Amino acid sequence: MERTEITEKLTEIMEDVFDVDDLEYSDSLSAADIEDWDSLSNIRFMVAVEKAFGVRFTNSEIEGLDNIGQMADLIRSKQA
């Protein structure tokens, strides 16, 4: 899957999980930028992403992510 396809899908998932409209995607997006992104909705987000892309994240992978761009790269590497 192309990286732009991945980031587009991630944007939709974020809108859905964090209940925000018209989210402007950037690789640097993180929990600090979205009001409803707390530890619990983070887990919801991870599970939604796993389901949408058919991948599974380990706990250390989740803990190592600093922003959404890194997540897109991680998904890409898992799908390769």
Next chain:
Amino acid sequence: MSDPLSLPWLLPAPADFRARIKAARTAEDLDPRAATGLAAHALDLSQLGQLGRLLAARHDEFAGMGRLRPITIGIAATHTADLVAEALPGTGLRHGLLVTTHQVDYGQTAQALLDSKSSLAEAKPDFVLLALDALALGLARPFFDQAEAEAAVQSALDYVISLRDGAKSNVGAGAILHTLAPPVETLFGSFDARQPGSVRWMIGRFNQRLASEAIGEADMLLDMAALAETVGLAHWHDPLRWHDAKMPFALDAIPLYADHVCRLLAAARGLSRKCLVLDLDNTLWGGVIGDDGVEGIRLGQGSAAGEAHLAIQSLAMDLRRRGIVLAVCSKNEEAAALIPFREHDEMVLKEEHISCFVANWTDKATNLKAIAQTLNIGTDALVFLDDNPAERERVRQELPEVAVPEVGEEPADYVRLLAMAGYFEAVSFGEEDRKRAEMYQANAQRSSAMQKIGNLDDYLASLEMTCSIRPFDELGRARVAQLINKSNQFNLTTRRYTEGEVATIESDPGKFTMQVRLVDRFGDNGMISVVVFDKGDQAWRCDTWLMSCRVLGRRVEEAVLAHVAKAARAEGAIQLIGEYLPTAKNVLVEKHFEKLGFHFAGELAGGGTSWVLDLADYRLPELPMDVRSSEEAGQQRTGVLA
């Protein structure tokens, strides 16, 4: 079949779900019914959250609708229950409930329930969901001594019971208690089942004792063990989510779990469904009774489809035995629809099990309303099982409060989907339940008798029927021969003639022949009856009389008789003679001549009965149809045949 986690009995969420929620959130005039309709779909965790937030933001408008029962539920959990709390209000809408939740702080379960001044007590919940896990109950690690193991189970039960009592005396609420889901992992392997003190053994013992000893009158049991096993324990338990967030089960299972909690709450408020309304063709049996006949439908042992339909009937029968009322709503002629109930040996359901039987050509939404009225229950108490997606869609549109399981095309799936949907959730079972089906039946019989007296002719008139009758001719010959050779049920003599023989009859001046067609507002039924009489000086004898079962109950046979009687009179005859020759398939018409006013004239040698109509006594009937015959000049209006 789909995964239970995806709530497969519900329609998938609409693609524009988020847009609809957004529109509702900002709408000046919120339509709470439309928002409630969204809850009838299979929503995921995010969607339930969005719906829940809409509900919180516009609470008063939903409450003002007056159709939702408000209920407050306290959640006391020994693990993370925030996402469950978030999912409950949206799920509650699906069950007619306006749910408010009050969550006890993490680790404060005992304090909240044992203190009558706790914030939980002040929230005055109707029920408290006691979500305790095996770890908190001391049952997550094995004991290798039977006495210790029994003591651990006893102490877990004592703890649960003390919290339950606290809910009652300090909070004034009933408790919802959980059984525990067994673990995936064994210690010994299968031997765990035999080893007192293994986690599986202790959880099994705890669950059994909880169900029989710990549920007080105001309390309810949520059998989470059964739910987890239905999903599959390896799917249910998600060790990473337990370790990183203390989630007691996989996030994907939350919508299903929330649905089960809300079923219980709805049952406690008397909102469970009361009546299962069944379609017939391709639901109770395979095939179409009107086309295939009782010999042709698929039902019973010996074929996969036949057994699947049998299983559906068995489930319906078992539901009836526990007090669920059964009704039939079918697009069929009533007479044809009843044939399998009366004649098919493998039918589990008989006529007497159906409290309200509606088979006609009116649209099903209208019929469902009539069924609810007859049974004196609300349409929101109905579940409608139908294989036809168009019928399901129409009913959903017209009557969104009726539960319509999305059953798909495979009848083998119907039983599971219907059971999974949990429409008939109960929190008790008593003598009254056992008798309920009979009680409703008595009501329905009275009411349907009243309806029938008033309405049969009105109904027939509403069909706008035109019946045209003409003698055999070349044009109709092939179809006449076809009907003569294939009609079994409505066939008085079952005499078979080839097309050549039909041509001979056609040109024989000693025969009086009729081919009958019927058009109604639903379309042209084509040639539906064939009749041959042998003309005598004094008496005309019926050689052949057959009719398509599709038009039973339409009084077409009366139009046929009027036509032949008139012709016989005109030629100076004084009697019509009818004969019934029984076969394995034509018992339907055993009393045909009697119903038409003929007198019994004796048994026939070789089986059968003979009947006579004295033409002097015969009065032409008024019929709810336009009858046109080619022998008459011009066309005549309704009923004025004389």
